[in-house]
Amino acid sequence: xxxxxxxxxxxxxxxxxxxxxxxxxxxxxxxxxxxxxxxxxxxxxxxxxxxxxxxxxxxxxxxxxxxxxxxxxxxxxxxxxxxxxxxxxxxxxxxxxxxxxxxxxxxxxxxxxxxxxxxxxxxxxxxxxxxxxxxxxxxxxxxxxxxxxxxxxxxxxxxxxxxxxxxxxxxxxxxxxxxxxxxxxxxxxxxxxxxxxxxxxxxxxxxxxxxxxxxxxxxxxxxxxxxxxxxxxxxxxxxxxxxxxxxxxxxxxxxxxxxxxxxxxxxxxxxxxxxxxxxxxxxxxxxxxxxxxxxxxxxxxxxxxxxxxxxxxxxxxxxxxxxxxxxxxxxxxxxxxxxxxxxxxxxxxxxxxxxxxxxxxxxxxxxxxxxxxxxxxxxxxxxxxxxxxxxxxxxxxxxxxxxxxxxxxxxxxxxxxxxxxxxxxxxxxxxxxxxxxxxxxxxxxxxxxxxxxxxxxxxxxxxxxxxxxxxxxxxxxxxxxxxxxxxxxxxxxxxxxxxxxxxxxxxxxxxxxxxxxxxxxxxxxxxxxxxxxxxxxxxxxxxxxxxxxxxxxxxxxxxxxxxxxxxxxxxxxxxxxxxxxxxxxxxxxxxxxxxxxxxxxxxxxxxxxx
Amino acid sequence: xxxxxxxxxxxxxxxxxxxxxxxxxxxxxxxxxxxxxxxxxxxxxxxxxxxxxxxxxxxxxxxxxxxxxxxxxxxxxxxxxxxxxxxxxxxxxxxxxxxxxxxxxxxxxxxxxxxxxxxxxxxxxxxxxxxxxxxxxxxxxxxxxxxxxx
Ligand SMILES: Cc1cc2nc3c(=O)[nH]c(=O)nc-3n(C[C@H](O)[C@H](O)[C@H](O)COP(=O)(O)O)c2cc1C
Ligand code: SF4
Ligand code: SF4
Ligand code: FES
Ligand code: FES
Numbered sequence: 001x002x003x004x005x006x007x008x009x010x011x012x013x014x015x016x017x018x019x020x021x022x023x024x025x026x027x028x029x030x031x032x033x034x035x036x037x038x039x040x041x042x043x044x045x046x047x048x049x050x051x052x053x054x055x056x057x058x059x060x061x062x063x064x065x066x067x068x069x070x071x072x073x074x075x076x077x078x079x080x081x082x083x084x085x086x087x088x089x090x091x092x093x094x095x096x097x098x099x100x101x102x103x104x105x106x107x108x109x110x111x112x113x114x115x116x117x118x119x120x121x122x123x124x125x126x127x128x129x130x131x132x133x134x135x136x137x138x139x140x141x142x143x144x145x146x147x148x149x150x151x152x153x154x155x156x157x158x159x160x161x162x163x164x165x166x167x168x169x170x171x172x173x174x175x176x177x178x179x180x181x182x183x184x185x186x187x188x189x190x191x192x193x194x195x196x197x198x199x200x201x202x203x204x205x206x207x208x209x210x211x212x213x214x215x216x217x218x219x220x221x222x223x224x225x226x227x228x229x230x231x232x233x234x235x236x237x238x239x240x241x242x243x244x245x246x247x248x249x250x251x252x253x254x255x256x257x258x259x260x261x262x263x264x265x266x267x268x269x270x271x272x273x274x275x276x277x278x279x280x281x282x283x284x285x286x287x288x289x290x291x292x293x294x295x296x297x298x299x300x301x302x303x304x305x306x307x308x309x310x311x312x313x314x315x316x317x318x319x320x321x322x323x324x325x326x327x328x329x330x331x332x333x334x335x336x337x338x339x340x341x342x343x344x345x346x347x348x349x350x351x352x353x354x355x356x357x358x359x360x361x362x363x364x365x366x367x368x369x370x371x372x373x374x375x376x377x378x379x380x381x382x383x384x385x386x387x388x389x390x391x392x393x394x395x396x397x398x399x400x401x402x403x404x405x406x407x408x409x410x411x412x413x414x415x416x417x418x419x420x421x422x423x424x425x426x427x428x429x430x431x432x433x434x435x436x437x438x439x440x441x442x443x444x445x446x447x448x449x450x451x452x453x454x455x456x457x458x459x460x461x462x463x464x465x466x467x468x469x470x471x472x473x474x475x476x477x478x479x480x481x482x483x484x485x486x487x488x489x490x491x492x493x494x495x496x497x498x499x500x501x502x503x504x505x506x507x508x509x510x511x512x513x514x515x516x517x518x519x520x521x522x523x524x525x526x527x528x529x530x531x532x533x534x535x536x537x538x539x540x541x542x543x544x545x546x547x548x549x550x551x552x553x554x555x556x557x558x559x560x561x562x563x564x565x566x567x568x569x570x571x572x573x574x575x576x577x578x579x580x581x582x583x584x585x586x587x588x589x590x591x592x593x594x595x596x597x598x599x600x601x602x603x604x605x606x607x608x609x610x
Numbered sequence: 611x612x613x614x615x616x617x618x619x620x621x622x623x624x625x626x627x628x629x630x631x632x633x634x635x636x637x638x639x640x641x642x643x644x645x646x647x648x649x650x651x652x653x654x655x656x657x658x659x660x661x662x663x664x665x666x667x668x669x670x671x672x673x674x675x676x677x678x679x680x681x682x683x684x685x686x687x688x689x690x691x692x693x694x695x696x697x698x699x700x701x702x703x704x705x706x707x708x709x710x711x712x713x714x715x716x717x718x719x720x721x722x723x724x725x726x727x728x729x730x731x732x733x734x735x736x737x738x739x740x741x742x743x744x745x746x747x748x749x750x751x752x753x754x755x756x757x758x759x760x
Contacts, residue, residue: 211730
């Protein structure tokens, strides 16, 4: 694979990560420093610096991967560069101290695919990650890009394309997991009484707050989405496509716009694509920061320039979509899978995964976990493998408590279910859902009542307000949760929460409202004890619900171990701490705003929280 | 009409589907949506001002009030929440002397909460203008503010 890239005249390719996280860690300065040093050492003819999209291991950024050889350097700083260039690229001696070291082991691991985080991953949607410059169509083509398009347009009928996608078992990666081939067939067969128009749309709204796989695909490999969409358009008979991009993603917008332009210049988009007489073009629509616009009918309304409010389905967009025409909406990751299925075949694809869920899924693995980042894994892998093998477990020797999947529509899965092989069905059965791929790991310091409250306040805030159950029902639930986290809840409140949850699920208009109670229901199902501790003992075991916390200073420790260091008093914004240097300190409870700063700054463990 | 506005209008077809993109460009150019400009846009696209205003209030990306020279966005996405973003946000409120959603009187800072900026690996995350600050703790807040002051 790597051979194609390095077959050019350069001896080494330095792939500098330019995903959003690495850019914020100054990877462009690293790139410039590399180029400067390389020139200085007279290596410009032999060593080429390339920028790539996100490698997934953002926490270790800024990253650099050296090809050929897949040598992985991490957490680079500007002052590492001269040494690195001289040692590795001039003298051929890789620099160990800039390599990844696993948490327990001492020996650094030089090669990317031998690092636990990467080892178990199977890359389909992210097949080009770290290997191409997303701003160069030539790089995509060099890795067999647009081969699938050639095949679909010159050797396959639309029916054959749809048949292949159906056979592959591909299901939507944006939430509900609807079979993609079947959706395409609906749109192909939909009658087009008014004008014969049909549309394809790519949903890149990525509303789950804490997930960034779609962003990463658009930034790292925009052509994979474009290629998928052109193939889809051919299959259903569409003339125009739209990509709807979340407002907070400027880099994705820039790279996609550039990629569309390049594709047009290469005759892969626009009129008479590849000389086959097929016409299809793609426009970009920017989201404007409303979660509900990820819902397909709201999304279409917002492309038309109307308020992004959902409408009842049916009719589904496949029958009546954009401007009333049949429209096929798929998620970014769904589209990115399409070219691989067309070129490698449905049989190959359907061998990966479980009975009902084929292929891979990209997850955004975040929260209380050692290796945060993006991972692509085969369906059927267990939560334990993802969290403890790929993710490297929980930091600071803390205990795993739960993992939240599916974002605000999903739920929390407890440790008894760690060996669950994950697919659409098993997650739903556990009370959660696949969703778009958010996976937030929680440890003993996470309060499950607070998590439920967090998600509910998110959906409450994002409810478009069109229907009463969603608008008022979530508000009522939130009020109850608020009371519980303040120590004012009663045991009857739990029953009330459950009743409200069930009625909202049954009566809300769109998926936002229908799924909003899920985080509350799953935490009640698996962590009822924690709710009861808040209610009966007026305590938050994880010390997250601040109204229930009491901060005190152990005067003995403060005097004898810390010698009254005074750091807490100087850092307390509320002047709640009294005491002089070298004397024991004390907190005046009436003044304390429970910010926890004293607890964090005391190096001697004298500050206690209960 | 101001040259800046007519230049923005020229980028798009004068039809309803362009309205959100136009509002976005105006928001970017002015830092908010000035009312008199919205009136011009409504007239130009031939849609009622009330509709333009309802779009401007529905979508979170738009603001009808001016923002600070240094807009601070504290991420309140899930990954940031479980790593203590609430405390960071409150620290900003105290240090800047404004509440979330407000702008300081001298228009130097504004403070907002956002939902995930896609750098979850660096949680908790704060954006100051275009610049991303990762792994922010309460203790780092005064330093971030100092960097942009003056
Ligand atoms: C409230 C709500 C938010 C949604 N947000 C997204 C989103 O951010 N991205 C996405 O792809 N699908 C989202 N969906 C699902 C879409 O409505 C639609 O089912 C999906 O884009 C179809 O693509 P797929 O079949 O490829 O998954 C959301 C649904 C609801 C109800
Ligand atoms: S369920 Fe909520 S978001 Fe969906 S339509 Fe109703 S009010 Fe709007
Ligand atoms: S928790 Fe905050 S307000 Fe209370 S004493 Fe400690 S530093 Fe002061
Ligand atoms: S941005 Fe560099 S690894 Fe994600
Ligand atoms: S949750 Fe804060 S950056 Fe994603």
